[in-house]
Amino acid sequence: MNIGDKAPEYLGINEKGEEIRLSDYKGKKIVLYFYPKDSTPGCTAEACNLRDNYDALRGAGYEVIGVSVDSEKSHQKFIEKNNLPFTLIADTDKKLVEEFGVWGEKSRCGRTYMGTNRTTFIINEEGIIERVIGPKEVKTKDHAAQIL
Numbered sequence: 001m002n003i004g005d006k007a008p009e010y011l012g013i014n015e016k017g018e019e020i021r022l023s024d025y026k027g028k029k030i031v032l033y034f035y036p037k038d039s040t041p042g043c044t045a046e047a048c049n050l051r052d053n054y055d056a057l058r059g060a061g062y063e064v065i066g067v068s069v070d071s072e073k074s075h076q077k078f079i080e081k082n083n084l085p086f087t088l089i090a091d092t093d094k095k096l097v098e099e100f101g102v103w104g105e106k107s108r109c110g111r112t113y114m115g116t117n118r119t120t121f122i123i124n125e126e127g128i129i130e131r132v133i134g135p136k137e138v139k140t141k142d143h144a145a146q147i148l
Helices: 041-052 054-059 072-082 095-099 140-147
Strands: 010-013 019-021 029-034 062-068 087-090 103-108 111-116 119-123 129-133
Touching: 010 062, 010 087, 010 095, 029 041, 041 054, 041 062, 041 072, 041 140, 054 062, 054 140, 072 087, 119 140, 129 140
Parallel strands: 029 062, 062 087
Antiparallel strands: 010 019, 029 119, 103 111, 119 129
16 A cells, blocks of 8 residues: 555454444544554554554544554453553454555564564545555654654
8 A cells, every 4th residue: 555545444353343444434534553563562662652642643633543463352451551542453364464565574583574564554534545654764652753
């Protein structure tokens, strides 16, 4: 998915087992942020920065939705532990990460594996992607400021 593309209507199932659709957020801008894994240092820093600035983001007309390939149960624990005020999509079938092009080869300590590349898509009120903050640009500890 690139700037100018229409985001898909169906986004996935959240931590409560509810279907999340683009039309649920009609008239709002969406911060759709993809992250590698619940409860890891970088992902926790990013989620907590968005939590701490949630009122400012909402005040600017944004709704925040996180996405990782973790399970609903993992998301529930992550939300409870960090008191997150926004929903997390459990993309266990990797449909959304593949559709948005954020699932890819990664390497760490000389080992290569497949995983989610940390990327944020800003979707406007009409469902069009208007900004992409790529893996090399996302600042986990200051992400809300990048969005605002």
